[in-house]
Amino acid sequence: MSFIKARSLKFEYIQRDEEGNVDGVLTALDNVDLDIRPGEFVAVLGHNGSGKSTLAKHLNMLLQAEEGTLWVDGKDAMDGANLWDVRKCTGMVFQNPDNQIVASVVEEDVAFGPENLGVPTGEIWKRVHKSLQSVGMEPYRSHSPNKLSGGQKQRVAIAGVMAMEPKCIVLDEPTAMLDPHGRREVLEAMEALNREKKITLILITHYMEEAVHADKAYVMDQGRVVMQGTPREIFSQVDTLQKYRLDVPQMALLAHELRKEGLELPEGILTRQELAEALCRLYGA
Numbered sequence: 001m002s003f004i005k006a007r008s009l010k011f012e013y014i015q016r017d018e019e020g021n022v023d024g025v026l027t028a029l030d031n032v033d034l035d036i037r038p039g040e041f042v043a044v045l046g047h048n049g050s051g052k053s054t055l056a057k058h059l060n061m062l063l064q065a066e067e068g069t070l071w072v073d074g075k076d077a078m079d080g081a082n083l084w085d086v087r088k089c090t091g092m093v094f095q096n097p098d099n100q101i102v103a104s105v106v107e108e109d110v111a112f113g114p115e116n117l118g119v120p121t122g123e124i125w126k127r128v129h130k131s132l133q134s135v136g137m138e139p140y141r142s143h144s145p146n147k148l149s150g151g152q153k154q155r156v157a158i159a160g161v162m163a164m165e166p167k168c169i170v171l172d173e174p175t176a177m178l179d180p181h182g183r184r185e186v187l188e189a190m191e192a193l194n195r196e197k198k199i200t201l202i203l204i205t206h207y208m209e210e211a212v213h214a215d216k217a218y219v220m221d222q223g224r225v226v227m228q229g230t231p232r233e234i235f236s237q238v239d240t241l242q243k244y245r246l247d248v249p250q251m252a253l254l255a256h257e258l259r260k261e262g263l264e265l266p267e268g269i270l271t272r273q274e275l276a277e278a279l280c281r282l283y284g285a
């Protein structure tokens with residue numbers, strides 16, 4: 001059974017001029033279908049403006065589509081009456097960690113979400129401990145978030161969402177403002193949540209490398225889903241990805257170029273290790 005199932009989702013932004021008159025209509029989601037199973041790690045890829053954030057906002061009802069159907073954990077997300085049920089099961093993490101931190105001490109920040117849900121105090125502190133531990137931030141629980149690095153702040157934001165115990169976390173470009181070290185920290189924390197706690201993970205990103213370990217990836221362009229499959233299936237279609245102005249993971253690109261030069265390398269190479277092994281097999285080493 002699907003955890004998230006969307007059929008023919010359509011959403012338009014009404015554009016207005018300075019006087020508030022309708023100036024145009026932009027279709028940001030155009031006939032989008034999704035099928036995401038419980039516990040899956042799904043990447044949504046696409047160039048800037050392709051509709052990824054708009055889609056993410058539908059998954060916890062920050063936006064509602066005009067047409068189509070959307071089911072989240074068996075609840076109809078087109079029905080306003082289900083707003084809180086849907087929000088409880090799908091947590092969101094956004095791009096800028098500074099906009100998501102609300103308290104002056106890390107543990108209070110993580111406690112904020114469950115407090116708002118009315119969780120009893122004893123249970124809140126258990127959850128704060130567990131969540132900070134899973135993202136490797138327990139040693140910082142009494143620190144001020146202001147003193148943390150971008151990657152650490154983003155991990156605190158993820159712990160804050162985890163403490164509300166959602167079944168699914170949607171992360172909208174969570175590493176876009178981080179340096180490579182921070183990006184790696186956040187990616188590792190996310191992947192561990194998915195692997196160990198079986199939390200459904202939906203990662204919106206334009207860094208192709210971040211999707212390599214996903215179970216499934218969707219590629220969006222101009223509001224439409226234009227490719228879907230395993231990362232291996234998607235990244236072996238180098239020419240198509242380039243048509244959608246997307247980068248290709250370095251090793252997939254190198255393998256593609258070598259194939260064009262006549263080397264008989266298999267399709268679907270994604271990592272340095274896989275390329276090294278394929279080259280060794282080819283040359284009998």
Ligand code: ADP
Nearest residue numbers: 013026028046047048049050051052053054055
């Ligand atoms: P992405 O996340 O892939 O960058 P978005 O979902 O943010 O894409 O945007 C999809 C399209 O909708 C873009 O053309 C963007 O300019 C437009 N858009 C996004 N938010 C708004 C808004 N609040 N009002 C009008 N247009 C918007």
